[in-house]
Amino acid sequence: MSNQEVVILKIRDAEVEKRVDLVAKEEPISIKVNGKRIATLMATPIDLRELAYGFLYSLGLIKQAEDILSISISGSEVEITAGLIKDFSSDEEVLTSGCGKGVVILGYLLGKIDSNLVISTEAILLLMDEFQLKSTGYKTTGGVHSAGISDLLQILDFKEDIGRHNAIDKVIGSFLLQRLSLKDKIMLTSGRITSEVVVKCVRAEIPILISRSSPTDMAITLAEQSGLTLVGFARKKRINLYTHTERIIYIIPK
Amino acid sequence: MSNQEVVILKIRDAEVEKRVDLVAKEEPISIKVNGKRIATLMATPIDLRELAYGFLYSLGLIKQAEDILSISISGSEVEITAGLIKDFSSDEEVLTSGCGKGVVILGYLLGKIDSNLVISTEAILLLMDEFQLKSTGYKTTGGVHSAGISDLLQILDFKEDIGRHNAIDKVIGSFLLQRLSLKDKIMLTSGRITSEVVVKCVRAEIPILISRSSPTDMAITLAEQSGLTLVGFARKKRINLYTHTERIIYIIPK
Numbered sequence: 001m002s003n004q005e006v007v008i009l010k011i012r013d014a015e016v017e018k019r020v021d022l023v024a025k026e027e028p029i030s031i032k033v034n035g036k037r038i039a040t041l042m043a044t045p046i047d048l049r050e051l052a053y054g055f056l057y058s059l060g061l062i063k064q065a066e067d068i069l070s071i072s073i074s075g076s077e078v079e080i081t082a083g084l085i086k087d088f089s090s091d092e093e094v095l096t097s098g099c100g101k102g103v104v105i106l107g108y109l110l111g112k113i114d115s116n117l118v119i120s121t122e123a124i125l126l127l128m129d130e131f132q133l134k135s136t137g138y139k140t141t142g143g144v145h146s147a148g149i150s151d152l153l154q155i156l157d158f159k160e161d162i163g164r165h166n167a168i169d170k171v172i173g174s175f176l177l178q179r180l181s182l183k184d185k186i187m188l189t190s191g192r193i194t195s196e197v198v199v200k201c202v203r204a205e206i207p208i209l210i211s212r213s214s215p216t217d218m219a220i221t222l223a224e225q226s227g228l229t230l231v232g233f234a235r236k237k238r239i240n241l242y243t244h245t246e247r248i249i250y251i252i253p254k
Numbered sequence: 255m256s257n258q259e260v261v262i263l264k265i266r267d268a269e270v271e272k273r274v275d276l277v278a279k280e281e282p283i284s285i286k287v288n289g290k291r292i293a294t295l296m297a298t299p300i301d302l303r304e305l306a307y308g309f310l311y312s313l314g315l316i317k318q319a320e321d322i323l324s325i326s327i328s329g330s331e332v333e334i335t336a337g338l339i340k341d342f343s344s345d346e347e348v349l350t351s352g353c354g355k356g357v358v359i360l361g362y363l364l365g366k367i368d369s370n371l372v373i374s375t376e377a378i379l380l381l382m383d384e385f386q387l388k389s390t391g392y393k394t395t396g397g398v399h400s401a402g403i404s405d406l407l408q409i410l411d412f413k414e415d416i417g418r419h420n421a422i423d424k425v426i427g428s429f430l431l432q433r434l435s436l437k438d439k440i441m442l443t444s445g446r447i448t449s450e451v452v453v454k455c456v457r458a459e460i461p462i463l464i465s466r467s468s469p470t471d472m473a474i475t476l477a478e479q480s481g482l483t484l485v486g487f488a489r490k491k492r493i494n495l496y497t498h499t500e501r502i503i504y505i506i507p508k
Contacts, residue, residue, distance in 0.1 A: 010495075011493040013491050026449055214396040245263055
């Protein structure tokens with residue numbers, strides 16, 4: 001993770017102590033596509049290539065890594081040349097999120113996920129334990145979200161960001177860059193599940209989304225309609241199943 | 255809070271139970287100003303008037319409640335007629351946040367907070383205890399953020415939303431609507447402190463910002479520069495002081 005040292009006063013019970021603490025880095029990341037700045041994301045300035053790929057993909061502006069012809073990153077400026085699926089015209093709507101980076105173009109059509117992938121409740125809990133162990137940024141700063149991609153056995157990719165959505169865009173972008181399919185993968189996230197998170201997973205054709213946290217009603221409705229298995233509050237031997245439970249096998253570890 | 259009942263499968267240890275659970279509501283709220291849709295916020299559909307006032311104010315589009323000449327709310331559509339400070343032209347930049355609703359116009363000038371307000375560490379902890387007790391939405395759904403405005407003694411206003419930033423905009427909007435100054439008030443928030451949260455407080459001339467959670471480095475830098483007292487991790491007899499500690503008096507409750 002990308003952290004910054006700061007000097008703070010730490011108060012604990014009656015003790016006041018001056019000490020160096022770590023906080024998460026936040027920077028405005030400018031995304032320029034074909035010469036036009038389309039967004040400035042407040043993000044943690046690591047994995048910017050993955051962020052840019054995942055962001056454009058989640059927005060529905062590109063369909064595959066090959067749609068990006070060139071990318072150059074200079075400091076916090078990302079410049080991309082791309083053959084876009086559609087024009088990013090200025091009168092398109094910006095939909096901003098509950099708690100998330102959340103620039104989503106309205107009017108997209110969500111596909112329907114068709115997948116025979118199944119996972120056991122035991123595997124869910126084991127994966128979330130491993131996910132928790134990997135979250136070093138959260139442990140040191142308390143200020144970042146994480147996202148991971150898993151096959152049923154292990155966590156294949158893991159990213160952190162001050163932005164719940166940025167972390168998700170980063171792992172999706174990472175898979176895009178590697179030309180790997182997400183159709184048989186699982187998304188793990190530390191953050192709350194809002195509609196935009198569901199949209200990102202469905203667009204990437206990920207059949208199962210697991211969070212340590214809670215979903216909103218709209219996220220549940222969208223997941224139900226689009227065939228996504230939504231799992232929440234997955235921690236400490238507890239799991240809530242919200243939608244498409246046909247992909248879940250019940251085995252609980254002792 | 256605005257909650258929705260959903261039927262879920264709850265797994266705990268080896269038990270699988272079908273039950274009704276509560277989740278936070280999320281809805282796209284369309285904000286139209288002078289006939290033009292300027293944003294669609296994913297938000298919890300309560301206190302929409304406060305949300306609209308606070309949102310426009312935090313964006314720097316209005317300076318006072320009187321700048322809004324009329325507002326009509328129909329379902330999730332908010333229509334506003336306003337004398338704007340500046341035109342919301344389409345080529346302005348959209349800066350989207352780490353984890354937050356986060357449409358912020360770049361290039362704003364942040365003022366400098368000049369305030370003699372002081373608060374004791376004891377008062378901080380007592381207020382955050384009260385703030386925690388008020389967070390019923392979080393307790394029932396685990397999926398919302400809360401924001402509160404306090405004088406030094408009590409919590410005067412309290413709002414919840416799936417969006418960290420929406421909750422803050424709602425309490426700011428509420429004060430705007432009541433024509434009450436925030437210059438001698440304190441902002442309480444459950445969420446992480448990113449640059450945009452600092453910007454919202456400084457714009458509203460709130461001198462002290464207290465969060466249960468952590469700040470980013472950019473939030474700390476902005477708070478330092480603009481004269482905002484930034485307090486983080488305020489819970490369970492612990493407090494971290496990041497900036498402008500001249501407004502803090504050290505008294506720790508036994």
